Amino acid sequence: MKPGSRKGPLVETSDDGLIVYVRERAVDGAANAGVIAALADHFSVARSRVEIVRGHTSRIKHVRVEK
Template identity: 40%
Template structure:
């Protein structure tokens, strides 16, 4: 396990997500408790849904994909994503703002 995976960055946050692969479109559905629900068109094979989830989340947050990393749940619908440079309140605010638009 790399240091990046085992320790949360001082200037970042972690976000719980639930991914629904093979959806009709890529979409952020919003928060259900403290978990963000994402719909992804990619199938859950060969990491394609993970790549799609990271791409959608990066676009929604307005950050590069390299700032995001799945740290837990690589083969599960329930995942934890590490987000560099954004605090948890900033992440929630950006997501809620993107959903309203």
């Protein structure tokens, strides 16, 4: 996750997984909400289908996406 990025919202693929760029800052969960929204748009699912499983306060997150 790259909070406060001018590139965002954007999801890129890398060797380590996905890199999610969001404009929101990591304050009061705003960046996490941005990550959920960006991933939901990327995978064409509802936001309720995307869940941060681990890493709520970390840049590295484990996310579950249900189809």
